[in-house]
Amino acid sequence: MHVEHHPLVKDFPEKREQLQKLRQEDPVFARKAEEYEALDKQICRVEDGVETLDDAALSALKQERVNLKDDIARDLKRASGGSCCGGCCG
Numbered sequence: 722m723h724v725e726h727h728p729l730v731k732d733f734p735e736k737r738e739q740l741q742k743l744r745q746e747d748p749v750f751a752r753k754a755e756e757y758e759a760l761d762k763q764i765c766r767v768e769d770g771v772e773t774l775d776d777a778a779l780s781a782l783k784q785e786r787v788n789l790k791d792d793i794a795r796d797l798k799r800a801s802g803g804s805c806c807g808g809c810c811g
Contacts, residue, residue, distance in 0.1 A: 733797060
């Protein structure tokens, strides 16, 4: 079974340059991006059957990936001059 990866450049194609710039200039953002992509690779290995993990642990990894992606999306929005969600004035 083919499992699709979710790299950040695929999820945010319009933000490719901004992703690269933030990775170079913001160590916290770079760490989040690296963690996200490592999680994505691990999830794909499990779904491909290369690695074994129980369903609860896999679900936890997927939720962690979603949370990181949401956090990264907020960072990208802030970096482009927008507020993160419109509600916190951040």
